[in-house]
Amino acid sequence: MAAASIELNNKLTCPQLGLGTWQSAPGDIYNAVKHAISIGYRHIDCAWIYGNEKEVGRAIKEKIEDKTVTREELFIVTKLWNLFHSRNQVVPACKESLSNLGLDYIDLYLVHWPVAQTISEIKTIDLSLIKDANFVDVDYVETWEGMEDCVRLGLAKSIGLSNFNTKQVRRVLDHAKIKPVMNQIEVSPNLTQKKLIKFCKDNDIAVTAYSPLGSPARPWAKPGDGVVSLDNPQIVSIGEKYGKTSAQVILRFLVQIGTIPIPKSSNKERVEKNIDIFDFELTPEEVKVLESFNCDGRAVPADDFKASKYFPFNED
Numbered sequence: 664m665a666a667a668s669i670e671l672n673n674k675l676t677c678p679q680l681g682l683g684t685w686q687s688a689p690g691d692i693y694n695a696v697k698h699a700i701s702i703g704y705r706h707i708d709c710a711w712i713y714g715n716e717k718e719v720g721r722a723i724k725e726k727i728e729d730k731t732v733t734r735e736e737l738f739i740v741t742k743l744w745n746l747f748h749s750r751n752q753v754v755p756a757c758k759e760s761l762s763n764l765g766l767d768y769i770d771l772y773l774v775h776w777p778v779a780q781t782i783s784e785i786k787t788i789d790l791s792l793i794k795d796a797n798f799v800d801v802d803y804v805e806t807w808e809g810m811e812d813c814v815r816l817g818l819a820k821s822i823g824l825s826n827f828n829t830k831q832v833r834r835v836l837d838h839a840k841i842k843p844v845m846n847q848i849e850v851s852p853n854l855t856q857k858k859l860i861k862f863c864k865d866n867d868i869a870v871t872a873y874s875p876l877g878s879p880a881r882p883w884a885k886p887g888d889g890v891v892s893l894d895n896p897q898i899v900s901i902g903e904k905y906g907k908t909s910a911q912v913i914l915r916f917l918v919q920i921g922t923i924p925i926p927k928s929s930n931k932e933r934v935e936k937n938i939d940i941f942d943f944e945l946t947p948e949e950v951k952v953l954e955s956f957n958c959d960g961r962a963v964p965a966d967d968f969k970a971s972k973y974f975p976f977n978e979d
């Protein structure tokens with residue numbers, strides 16, 4: 664199985680489906696990444712804050728060593744955390760992720776949030792880092808200069824954004840010497856993000872769809888809150904027509920609206936199913952059915968960041 668690819672504004676190609684790695688239990692992610700690469704995944708989405716870059720890196724190294732794949736065939740993404748937003752912190756943070764992953768370059772390095780934070784000490788990488796950190800006024804335009812340094816030094820082939828709203832993307836574009844190639848945002852049938860996707864496309868910025876299945880395992884999830892129902896009878900019935908599961912219908916929908924979904928799974932069968940979406944096509948009417956579930960509901964509302972002046976979700 665292989666995903667289709669899309670060309671980024673710097674001419675690199677990005678596989679149009681990737682493996683998410685947030686919230687995989689230790690041990691699980693190593694197995695999931697190895698299995699994913701074995702069956703054809705070439706795009707892996709990581710982040711420093713997920714605390715598992717080392718495990719992901721070990722799996723990648725082994726799949727390169729056993730000749731399943733070459734480094735050049737892989738598209739590895741990771742993200743700069745909020746604690747490292749000053750320009751002089753960005754290159755060291757990128758180098759730390761590279762060292763964790765055991766790589767000498769990242770295909771795409773993203774600013775994880777426009778929000779900057781500081782903390783007196785980093786003990787473990789977990790949610791306490793978010794709760795215990797304070798906000799600082801580091802403008803993400805300064806952070807972007809540090810991201811550009813990573814490209815100049817050959818540490819990252821491409822750079823991009825995550826969780827930036829329209830105005831924030833515009834400000835980066837106005838100042839950038841190297842344009843962002845990507846904005847990674849939440850997109851699912853519950854949150855179709857039509858305006859922001861159009862804005863990004865109009866500015867030659869690709870869109871990655873995170874939490875494509877509504878992130879049912881997120882720690883703050885409440886029953887029925889923001890989770891796209893895989894039992895929805897309309898989605899189930901569309902799936903029956905093509906011999907696909909509801910999750911596959913949703914992922915196919917996200918591909919057809921031009922985004923790059925990155926579902927997380929550490930279950931072998933679901934890892935396989937999630938990439939098996941490139942052999943059928945939803946009709947325009949079926950796409951409309953999926954779009955009709957939009958309620959602008961977020962799986963990742965990021966309430967912890969609301970007090971920051973750079974909080975992105977107060978406007979489009």
Ligand SMILES: NC(=O)C1=CN([C@@H]2O[C@H](COP(=O)(O)OP(=O)(O)OC[C@H]3O[C@@H](n4cnc5c(N)ncnc54)[C@H](OP(=O)(O)O)[C@@H]3O)[C@@H](O)[C@H]2O)C=CC1
Pocket residue numbers: 682683684685686708709775825826847848872873874875876877878879880881893908910911925926927928929930933934936937963
């Ligand atoms: N930039 C950002 O701020 C953010 C980025 N992300 C990225 O996006 C990725 C995906 O988002 P995430 O929030 O993890 O949520 P997803 O929407 O990908 O949902 C993952 C959950 O769905 C389950 N699942 C996966 N495939 C299927 C399937 N075919 N059928 C039924 N259930 C399934 C998984 O369980 P199981 O493992 O048991 O299969 C897991 O519990 C993250 O892992 C991360 O890499 C996510 C949030 C924010």
Ligand SMILES: O=C1CO[C@H](CO)[C@@H](O)[C@@H]1O
Pocket residue numbers: 685710712789790963
């Ligand atoms: O990618 C994400 C998931 O994990 C983080 C919390 O640990 C979120 O803040 C973030 O957006």
